[in-house]
Amino acid sequence: MALVRFFAAAREAVGADELIRSEKTLGELRTALVREHPALTDILPRCAVLVAGERTGDEHPLVPDDVIDVLPPFAGG
Template sequence: MTTTQSATVRFFAAAQEAVGQDSLTTDAPTLGVLKQRLLAEHPALTGILSRCAVLVDGARVDDDFALADARTIDVLPPFAGG
């Protein structure tokens, strides 16, 4: 029997506003699947998610990255200022 681990997805700034909460859990197999699910479940992310930095356990990864061992996924929109 295979156990699926859940990862915590944390949202910040405009992404948090679009989703309506600061975090949720996911069992998505890859980052790409997670992004598809987020867009399907939270249409307000359309136009925001593509501009976000998405970090898996602190690192930028490709959409085909497997999330099986991921703990935290951060969705960070661009921030103004500098």
């Protein structure tokens, strides 16, 4: 199963630093996360979602060893 790590506002919305998930594509993962964690509804569309450190589309297949990072926009330098 894939490991999803949440940062900043996304972590607050989910109430956890990370989750283990079994969705088959990134799009399925996004849909399931919003359904299970409604507080992500406004946050997730603004997040950078990286699979193995790379931006990719919703059709991207997920494999068991994937690490997915959900990074909301943040200010600072």
